[in-house]
Amino acid sequence: MGWENQEMQQAEEYLQYQIQNGVCGKVMTDEQVEELRKQIVAYSSISEQLAELHKSMSSHHDFTGIRLGNLYYDPISASVGHKITARQRWTPTALQLQILENIYEQGTGTPSKQKIKEIASELVQHGQISETNVYNWFQNRRARSKRKPLASTGSGNGETGACSECVGAKDKRTKPVSSDFAGNVGNVVESFYFQNSDSGINQLMGKVESSRGFDSYSNLVEQFGLLG
Template sequence: MMEWFDNKQQQEQQLQVQMEGLYQRGVGGVLNAGVMTDEQTAMLQKQISVYATICEQLVEMHKHFSTKPHLAGMRFANPYYDPLVASGGGHKISAARQRWSPTLAQLKILEESYEQVRGTPGKQRIKEITTQLTEHGQITETNVYNWFQNRRARAKRKESLQIANTCQSEMEAETKSPQDEVKTVEDSTSRSENMFLSCHDNMDLDQLCKMDLPETLCPFGLLEQGDFLG
């Protein structure tokens, strides 16, 4: 793992050096009658190939997500997400997306409603509550629906966790039931596990490479699948 990183840095340096000659000629926007060595040319080819390959993936992803109806329709519902509008300033996209969060007044009503109808929220009931909560802030039926879903699910989970813990306490440190272990570490494990897996996800390119794409982007051809493994 570490030697791989060092190797990477070494290559980066090498790449940097090779680029310098080119860069000097290219500064200022006007090209002098410079001559590139074979090495430099090869380096450029490699770089373009790499870029092209990754770009092909990006194009596919973008195409794919653009064809999602619910996403496509959403884009123009919010001016901030409209490319034509958003291009005005150097805004950050991340700042724009903000998930709903109940106000204190809303939360109070929600909790009361949850106590009343312990079981099913009911579709009509959702509408009622939503209408009521609208007076205390922005809210949608989806928000209410999700809130009840999560509220019930997490109450249930907490309860089962409680039982599991008491059982475990009674048994002391004798034998740990596999069930307890699963439930205890469930949430905390998921994140780190995903982080670990994400490293592999970076190299999950074969699926994307299978998709047919125009070859106009790169004159040197695209990378083969085996090339990613080194």
């Protein structure tokens, strides 16, 4: 159409000006918006099933107490102390678990003080954890994977191959995921997020798109049947 270069340039400058003054920020093409829309729809649907969890969490959090820095408020005793009252045994986060499993399988499955320190310091990025936790985890992991896979008796009704401490057991726990994944997801996510955001929408889109592991939400949706 009849847009002169000069006009366009002026417009661009104007835009720049507006942006700099916070009047308006990023500009997206409809295509991009649509892309985003799809992403969000898919993701939010996927996360939908977690909503229930959140609900119960928030509806009962008046009994959970809260941690304030190094202090901990216990709603039951209505007091604030330095320790998290009683209980509170460590539970690995999913990511931590995966990483641990990975290390366990790849690594000799051997601990070693130094190594534990390293592992702990790495895992602490994904949630609270101590060296003791790591130590215990390996200890338990080793011990439990050792018990022989004992055939469950009979069948029919209650298949019991599962084992607790049991008498026998094969590794039936978490399978390690691709090392690539286990080792990097955390970082990926972090860098993903903490990256300078000035790059704008294009970058965002690029990242979301190129985010590996899933080709498209439809694929995802199909795989997990997460969309009602």
